[in-house]
Amino acid sequence: MNSDYDADVIVIGSGVCGSVIAHRLAKAGKAVILLEAGPRVERADIVERFRASVNKANPNAPYPDLPHARDSFGKDYIIEKGETVNRPSYLRLVGGTTWHWAGAAWRLLPNDFHMRSLYGVGRDWPISYDDLEPYYGQAERELGVSGNDQENQGATGLDGPFPPRSTPYPMAAAPFDYMHERIRQVLTADGFKVLHEPAARNSDIYDNRPTCGGNNSCTPICPIGALYNGAVHAVKAETAGARLISNAVVFRIEAGAAGKITAISYKSPDGADHRLTARYFVAAAYAIETPKLLLMSVSEQAPQGIANSSGMVGRNLTCQPESRISMIIREPLWPGRGPVHPQVFFRERDGAFRKDRSASKHVINNNVPNQEITARLLKQGVIGRRLDEQVRDQASRFLEITTQHELPPNPANRIVPSTTERDALGLPRPEIHFSREDPYLLAGAAATKRDYQRVMELFGGTPFEDWRWAHPHSQGTTIMGSDPRDSVVDGFGRTHDHPNLFIAGPNVMTMPGAVNPTLTATALALRSADTILREI
Numbered sequence: 001m002n003s004d005y006d007a008d009v010i011v012i013g014s015g016v017c018g019s020v021i022a023h024r025l026a027k028a029g030k031a032v033i034l035l036e037a038g039p040r041v042e043r044a045d046i047v048e049r050f051r052a053s054v055n056k057a058n059p060n061a062p063y064p065d066l067p068h069a070r071d072s073f074g075k076d077y078i079i080e081k082g083e084t085v086n087r088p089s090y091l092r093l094v095g096g097t098t099w100h101w102a103g104a105a106w107r108l109l110p111n112d113f114h115m116r117s118l119y120g121v122g123r124d125w126p127i128s129y130d131d132l133e134p135y136y137g138q139a140e141r142e143l144g145v146s147g148n149d150q151e152n153q154g155a156t157g158l159d160g161p162f163p164p165r166s167t168p169y170p171m172a173a174a175p176f177d178y179m180h181e182r183i184r185q186v187l188t189a190d191g192f193k194v195l196h197e198p199a200a201r202n203s204d205i206y207d208n209r210p211t212c213g214g215n216n217s218c219t220p221i222c223p224i225g226a227l228y229n230g231a232v233h234a235v236k237a238e239t240a241g242a243r244l245i246s247n248a249v250v251f252r253i254e255a256g257a258a259g260k261i262t263a264i265s266y267k268s269p270d271g272a273d274h275r276l277t278a279r280y281f282v283a284a285a286y287a288i289e290t291p292k293l294l295l296m297s298v299s300e301q302a303p304q305g306i307a308n309s310s311g312m313v314g315r316n317l318t319c320q321p322e323s324r325i326s327m328i329i330r331e332p333l334w335p336g337r338g339p340v341h342p343q344v345f346f347r348e349r350d351g352a353f354r355k356d357r358s359a360s361k362h363v364i365n366n367n368v369p370n371q372e373i374t375a376r377l378l379k380q381g382v383i384g385r386r387l388d389e390q391v392r393d394q395a396s397r398f399l400e401i402t403t404q405h406e407l408p409p410n411p412a413n414r415i416v417p418s419t420t421e422r423d424a425l426g427l428p429r430p431e432i433h434f435s436r437e438d439p440y441l442l443a444g445a446a447a448t449k450r451d452y453q454r455v456m457e458l459f460g461g462t463p464f465e466d467w468r469w470a471h472p473h474s475q476g477t478t479i480m481g482s483d484p485r486d487s488v489v490d491g492f493g494r495t496h497d498h499p500n501l502f503i504a505g506p507n508v509m510t511m512p513g514a515v516n517p518t519l520t521a522t523a524l525a526l527r528s529a530d531t532i533l534r535e536i
């Protein structure tokens with residue numbers, strides 16, 4: 001390393017995207033500093049806090065939410081100013097938000113990269129599926145993805161649910177249990193494609209982590225580490241020589257001559273400022289905190305903030321708007337054994353219908369439903385032995401489905417640093433302006449309603465809870481594109497404005513697609529890491 005700098009590369013954020021980059025660079029002998037706003041945690045402590053927590057439905061509940069690094073549900077943190085409450089969900093600690101993810105590890109389809117040219121919707125990516133395909137394979141091996149190769153081979157083709165692939169899944173998917181096998185029979189007979197969800201969850205011993213034991217608490221915490229999270233690569237990066245500094249909240253990025261980034265500054269929990277220099281920088285603080293940091297970094301060299309000559313930083317906030325319904329069905333299937341969503345079903349994932357409406361992915365939610373059933377029965381005045389009997393009966397016949405849709409990026413949906421409200425360190429709080437009123441999304445949701453109705457008929461269901469929306473998987477706020485006038489990064493994740501600043505995370509994705517984004521974001525991050533390695 002050149003001793004004029006503190007590091008070859010500084011990575012901001014130790015979630016999966018920042019940590020896989022830090023690991024790849026450190027393994028190649030580069031001097032890397034990985035800065036993380038939150039603390040280090042021990043898995044056993046989080047498991048204990050989950051056991052003790054009253055609100056088991058809040059995935060953030062067992063995690064530290066510290067005044068200097070509030071998580072997205074943190075007290076007095078995110079400010080919602082839009083028509084729709086967005087309520088993004090993320091954590092701030094070493095390893096990041098995948099501590100409480102479900103591990104669903106999907107590839108996009110080739111057509112997902114060309115939505116504007118093919119269907120007149122949203123934007124085209126500046127890269128194609130073929131550019132990313134080798135990195136998808138690498139990402140699957142890094143995270144340890146289990147999936148079903150047979151289903152994949154039977155369903156290739158551009159209108160199938162899976163894209164072509166050059167390498168098999170690192171591990172086979174675990175077989176369906178009784179409940180999921182029964183659902184497969186019923187829905188397949190009606191023309192649905194019912195499939196194993198590919199997941200970064202061990203179906204065998206892999207990467208020194210154990211096989212999934214079926215504990216069913218994947219979200220918020222896998223007690224044994226069978227489910228991958230970003231701390232795996234944060235630790236690997238450290239072992240390979242990276243310096244990981246926790247409780248370091250980066251609040252400024254400095255630009256120098258010719259657009260080059262020269263330094264960052266961070267605050268420790270006591271409010272003290274620290275400054276570090278490097279040759280290259282990667283911002284990987286996820287879809288709300290990364291744009292907030294860029295927009296906070298206003299200077300004479302960057303009057304609109306870092307990487308923001310297009311004015312697109314913080315805009316195009318999108319996600320996979322998720323509907324949820326639950327029902328009590330005729331037959332007992334006993335949900336809540338094994339991982340939280342091993343099974344998905346589609347009517348169709350791609351095709352001409354995408355000119356008019358969003359695609360969708362339905363998931364069978366395999367959670368233990370006793371808490372919500374008990375709460376409802378108590379409200380109805382059921383107590384004593386009848387309560388016990390009815391909880392057992394209804395819990396055995398409970399079926400819940402969630403469905404992710406596509407919301408094309410819209411510049412009006414955005415995150416900005418608040419100009420009036422500050423957090424405990426005196427830094428601006430994130431302010432979100434978001435609306436779900438998008439005709440393309442709503443037309444997709446109407447098709448979802450029809451599918452729900454059909455499932456209800458097939459299983460003789462009566463509604464338990466009607467339609468509810470959530471907005472998981474924030475994306476788009478540092479959008480990738482070929483035109484520097486309307487995008488923030490190029491196809492390699494490099495900011496158009498600063499040759500030595502890269503951005504990693506789902507926030508660079510050009511279009512969301514209807515499947516979970518993290519495998520794509522990880523593949524893009526690995527591609528960025530290789531680009532940096534070629535240059536230093």
Ligand SMILES: Cc1cc2nc3c(=O)[nH]c(=O)nc-3n(C[C@H](O)[C@H](O)[C@H](O)COP(=O)(O)OP(=O)(O)OC[C@H]3O[C@@H](n4cnc5c(N)ncnc54)[C@H](O)[C@@H]3O)c2cc1C
Nearest residue numbers: 013015016017037092096097101102103104250505516518
């Ligand atoms: C409940 C839940 C379930 C999910 N399930 C799935 C799933 O099954 N499949 C899927 O694909 N996706 C899922 N996701 C989304 C997934 O978790 C994210 O896509 C993924 O974590 C993004 O990775 P990242 O590295 O970009 O960001 P993160 O994992 O959020 O990491 C960013 C890191 O940056 C740090 N940071 C933030 N601000 C600063 C700062 N100023 N200075 C220094 N560090 C900072 C944070 O503390 C954090 O550690 C789920 C999300 C939630 C909330």
Ligand code: SF4
Nearest residue numbers: 212213215216218222
């Ligand atoms: S089912 Fe249990 S062991 Fe398996 S991934 Fe989920 S929490 Fe971990």
